[in-house]
Amino acid sequence: MTVPKIVDHDQKRKLIAESAWKIIETKGIEHASIRAVAAAAGVSPGALRHYFSTQDELLLFIVDYYLTRGADRAKGIEISRIPMKAALEVVLELLPMDSDKRTAAGVWWVFAIRSLTSSALQDKKDELTDGLHDLSRTVLDLLAKAELLPSSIDMELESLRLAAMIEGLTVLALLRPEIYAPETVERIIVRHLQELCGHAVNE
Amino acid sequence: MTVPKIVDHDQKRKLIAESAWKIIETKGIEHASIRAVAAAAGVSPGALRHYFSTQDELLLFIVDYYLTRGADRAKGIEISRIPMKAALEVVLELLPMDSDKRTAAGVWWVFAIRSLTSSALQDKKDELTDGLHDLSRTVLDLLAKAELLPSSIDMELESLRLAAMIEGLTVLALLRPEIYAPETVERIIVRHLQELCGHAVNE
DNA sequence: ATTTATTTTAACACACTGTATTATTATAAA
DNA sequence: TTTATAATAATACAGTGTGTTAAAATAAAT
Incomplete structure (x- = not known):
């Protein structure tokens, strides 16, 4: 068995959550779409989905x-x-x-x-x-x-x-x-x- | 000048609003989309838009x-x-x-x-x-x-x-x-x- | 009865949304 | 170097509200 790229994960989730929070603060929560949050966090929408497989999960976090x-x-x-x-x-x-x-x-x-x-x-x-x-x-x-x-x-x-x-x-x-x-x-x-x-x- | 098809309008708005209310009651308000309400009221989405030019207007009504x-x-x-x-x-x-x-x-x-x-x-x-x-x-x-x-x-x-x-x-x-x-x-x-x-x- | 003006209706196109799938890249151990 | 898997990207899909544009229906005027 092999262990690949061990990337923080929890820290990245926090980073994404903080980007989302910033958007919510400035533009309101209705603008905190997956794509907008991904762009603000500097990751692709697909990458975001890798950390939060659903929007509810992100909201929950x-x-x-x-x-x-x-x-x-x-x-x-x-x-x-x-x-x-x-x-x-x-x-x-x-x-x-x-x-x-x-x-x-x-x-x-x-x-x-x-x-x-x-x-x-x-x-x-x-x-x-x-x-x-x-x-x-x-x-x-x-x-x-x-x-x-x-x-x-x-x-x-x-x-x-x-x-x-x-x-x-x-x-x-x-x-x-x-x-x-x-x-x-x-x-x-x-x-x-x-x-x-x-x-x-x-x- | 001519006066064309005088259709209720207010009554039709009520009819549409009642259809919307029925959807809200049974399926929840998140399912009361323009298309769904139009279908329930028996009119086309375009027709609904003629009576309520925006969703906020419908909600307001x-x-x-x-x-x-x-x-x-x-x-x-x-x-x-x-x-x-x-x-x-x-x-x-x-x-x-x-x-x-x-x-x-x-x-x-x-x-x-x-x-x-x-x-x-x-x-x-x-x-x-x-x-x-x-x-x-x-x-x-x-x-x-x-x-x-x-x-x-x-x-x-x-x-x-x-x-x-x-x-x-x-x-x-x-x-x-x-x-x-x-x-x-x-x-x-x-x-x-x-x-x-x-x-x-x-x- | 035909024309005409205007309401009513329909059919799209557009830019979004969340979600799902698929393939590609990067990485760390074997 | 090979290999398994995490991380990422790209794309497709169905749904949303909204806007535009054109067609159909109707009632008055001619």
Whole structure:
């Protein structure tokens, strides 16, 4: 047996994914066709297909490479010692408050839509939505540990509600950035968290 | 001057839109191509193009014909005299609780995504999101008139928050119907409304 | 009844898309 | 040097939306 040309593979996949991401950032995801990505990455379409045999595979890799990394980052950097502030920071990390996260939110969105009809994307979709749910629960736990939440609260229901809140804000911030501006989104989250803590009013 | 073949036009547009809707319902919106819709409506692709010169136009008509009608229906049928119940019913009318509304929600979703890059869809997108916002405010007004809301409430912020809640529930109910089942969605909405009314806990 | 203007319809061509197949090149071990 | 296999390229295919161009149908005017 012989072992031919051992070429990185994983590194090349990353290179291709990064080229794709650049196109998505500048021209939008609808222009990230196989041929365009191949040209941007400096390989032929056939070569790209050798690394990603289908477009869903490429999309899957991009989502994993960028979105999952973003979610992990959100879970990692709860710097604030003040629980309320930490909770806010974690949630804001998920929302499209800057250009980068806006791109990520757009990718997540078209990925989610495609997942409705492509069975190849189902698992990752479940993983990502579960991740959102887990993160919501983490935020609630954080507040509960600080004894900020009423004991009678239904944690399961509230984490589903917070997850929906985050998802909805993401969508609307993309669709109507002039209405759901970063400051407004932040105020809404603050309001939601304070209400969870039993403060019917805040000021 | 002469006046040639006066053919319905508006009626034919409706016929085409209904054929398109049927395809969307059964095969999903990604199969509602111009050629497929034309075949289902019994006209040639060229003929369809005569009634809808672009696919965005067709999508626009479908959204107007089905979604706007649905929104108006929601605004019309606040039957319940009990304000809390009426509010719940109005909100539930927007959410994908049955097959029909699931289809509508899916259409709204891909429409929204396309609106991000198609300038032809911008106005309708704004109209629909404004409609959601207005409806949220209507619900809040309804509760306020019944003196169920604390006077200190920020109506503007709360209607933005409720709108995000509805949007998020719509998305997640489509993505994870097994988690966001109709009963769960209803419980979440009830919880949200009760919390707005100052009930930190409900049972 | 014939002409005429205009709508309606059809039939293409074009540039894309994702996918599949096939053959060629390059490489590393035997 | 031979050889097996990875990497790449080239091409074909069916599908998409869109645009153009020409034909058919129809209702009024002559």
